[in-house]
Amino acid sequence: MSSNMGKYLTVVLIVILAISGRLAEAESLRTTPVVRAVAEALPSVVNIGTERIVSSPYSRWGEKDPFESMFRDFFAEQGAVNTTSLGSGSVIDQSGLIITNSHVVSRATKITVTFDDGSQCTAREIASDDFNDIALLMLENLPDGKKFKPLKFARPEDLLLGETVIAVGNPYGLGNSISQGVLSAKGRKATFEGKVIFSDIMQTDAAINPGNSGGPLINLDGELIGISTAIFKDVQGIGFALPVKRVEDVLAKWLIPERFGDVSLGIIPGQRKNQAGSMDFFVEEIIPDSPAAKSGLKKDDRIFEINGVKPSSLLDISFILWKIQAGGEIRLRISDLKTMAVKSEKIKYAGGLEMAKAKLGLGLQELTRKLAKALEYPFEGGLVVSDLPEGSENVSRGDILVKLGEAPVNNAADIAKALIDKHHGDSVEAIFVSLIKKNGKFYIMKRASVLRVK
Known part of the structure; x- marks a missing residue:
């Protein structure tokens, strides 16, 4: 009796395993790691457009702007009139902060952001850095309580040559599009007119076109490892991206309360690689006459914890700092025995x-x-x-x-x-x-x- 029962259970187990194997096999044929990564990232990737393009009186690059011919060709093809598609961007905070290339929005007088589901919002430029080709936008006129899905960032030290990467964006105004490739090189130098524009650029064979500019280059975990940039329009089969460390370093200078209103705290954080290859976080800059300067906090002080939490990335610190309101306090543990508190202040002007x-x-x-x-x-x-x-x-x-x-x-x-x-x-x-x-x-x-x- 028990022998027959054992045989019966064995047969049932074999059938279950066979069915499970076929289901797993069927799923693996379609739901690849690339598909899962795209599904994870796509709700956080936006199309950026504008109602009007104006000529820029100043360019960091002078008269021979490396982005100028790209814009001229792109708009000639698209017919640069109302609501022209410019490029792509990524949501980085649930409140509606978006990063993109600075050249994508530098000529825009009104910015329109379109999400994967077709919904649209207007946005304003919070900050722009032509040297690093990065811009920060904030969505406007949002309903109370509206939240967005932010894109996760990869660790700057965790980039693998040869790993699969995916460029997600809106090439040539065609709607959401992806291209797949591998991370071909790190630390590439990009030159223009004999001058080095970037010295830490990433190279990939994933197709990156002008409309991809500002969109994310992601890994198979759906994490941003860089911002795609189409700086060489005549190069075929090679794409470039600004690395995640550069992006974080620039954002850390912007994601402070002083940037978003008349609130003074005075702390700009930074990161650097230690001997073990991971990142240490520290106070990169103290704004003069700020509460941080008055507190005794010093430049280069290590940041082990912020508000009792150990940061895993530079942006963990920045996302706390920029939301500080007047009278808000942060606590930084700068050594095993020392924690410092800094209270923000409202900036007042007599005239x-x-x-x-x-x-x-x-x-x-x-x-x-x-x-x-x-x-x-x-x-x-x-x-x-x-x-x-x-x-x-x-x-x-x-x-x-x-x-x-x-x-x-x-x-x-x-x-x-x-x-x-x-x-x-x-x-x-x-x-x-x-x-x-x-x-x-x-x-x-x-x-x-x-x-x-x-």
Whole structure:
């Protein structure tokens, strides 16, 4: 009896295993690791478009911008009119932060973000770095409680030559598209006109086209290992991506409360590889006169924990920092025996002149009749430069500020309006005029200077 039962159970077990094997085999034929990685990443990948393209008066690269011909060719093919598809991006925070290439949004006056499900949102540019070709966007006018799925980041030290990689994006405005390849090289140098643009770029044989620019290059775990960039339009069979470490390093300088409002904390974190090959986290920069500076926290202090949690990546720290509100506190364990607390403060300005000094380091005075007489100026009114920002060019004491950003400047109230939405790390173009007296006559010289918000 027991023998028959044993045989019966054996037969049942064999049948179950056979069925399971066939099911597993059937699944493996279609649901490959690539399919699973794409399914994981696709809800976090967006198409970025614009209603209008404007010419850019300034490029870091000068007259011969390596991205210019790509844009010219791409828009000629697409017919660059309303709602032109530009490129791709990735959601990095559930509140609606998105990263892309800076050249994707540099010409946009209105940015439209389209998700995998067809839903759309407008976005504004929070920060842009032409040198690193990275931009940070924030979605606008979202319903209360709306959350998005962020893309996971791979560890910077965990990139394997030869591993399968996938470029996810929106090439040529065709909708979501993927291409598969391998990680062919790390630390490649990209040159333009004999100059090195990037020295840590990743190379892949996954197809990367202009529309892929700004989209993620992911591994088989669905993690971002880089940002695709189409910097060489005539190269066939080779794609390039900015590595995840570069992306994290740039984001760490932006994901601070000073960037998103008038809240001062003063901590910019950084990362570096240790002898074991993993990443150590530390205080890379302390913003002067900030709560962090007053607390005694020092540059290069190690960060072992933030708010009692050991960070596993640089962005673990950054995602806590940028959401700090006025009066909020963070605790950093900087050694086995020492934990420091830093409490954020609301930044207050008495007026436009104080704002110019605090944000730009630019000292201004009203050009009164008495001051105009002392300077031998033939008129009064306006704002005259009394103190210069550190490292400023094309501006001197005694110059008159006439324009800040897009706003004409005549008084302190104009300064306040021009700087109200400018935060740490932003750049503002200022127009100054100098009065030159020669042979009894006054001549006006107009000069432009780019000022950086502290």
